[in-house]
Amino acid sequence: TQLLEQSPQFLSIQEGENLTVYCNSSSVFSSLQWYRQEPGEGPVLLVTVVTGGEVKKLKRLTFQFGDARKDSSLHITAAQPGDTGLYLCAGANEKLTFGTGTRLTIIP
């Protein structure tokens, strides 16, 4: 079984602060995806990273895939209330394996 651990499990910060969320595994993945889920909705894909060491930016969100393709991080700069949600990483090796999630709350 391939496990993906996310940390922290919960994070509550003030608007304008920066934060980093981590996704770690002992397994190597061919690619890694990040999703955001809002209450009452299904997860929505934010980004896919494929190459070890790859960095992708989506406005104030920066995603990095570890060199060994076992881990990933999501950094948010100047967090806004609209960033509030459950962030899920998912590793791909044929099927997707989802991480345990980080529930992020941005306080105005």
Add this chain to the structure above:
Amino acid sequence: NAGVTQTPKFQVLKTGQSMTLQCAQDMNHNSMYWYRQDPGMGLRLIYYSASEGTTDKGEVPNGYNVSRLNKREFSLRLESAAPSQTSVYFCASSESIGQKYTFGSGTRLTVV
């Protein structure tokens, strides 16, 4: 621009009752999936269908059956519901296995 449509959105069942959760996608995707989401457990794969005509067990298949009715539709059946099946169920689809997923908005099921 419907994407993945799940019905019903909410359901309450008594222990031992049966029901079918419906899922349809309009993106011509080959692969479809059923997940359950429980607090602290993330998304766990119940069953998936890599392509029309095939189905396979995921991580937590016990107590469930699936049918890939055609390329668009993938249903999940609970034959005899148990309180442990209280959860939020998500259907998803992708162009092929492991590619980006599009999720439905979920079915919140309570078994009493």
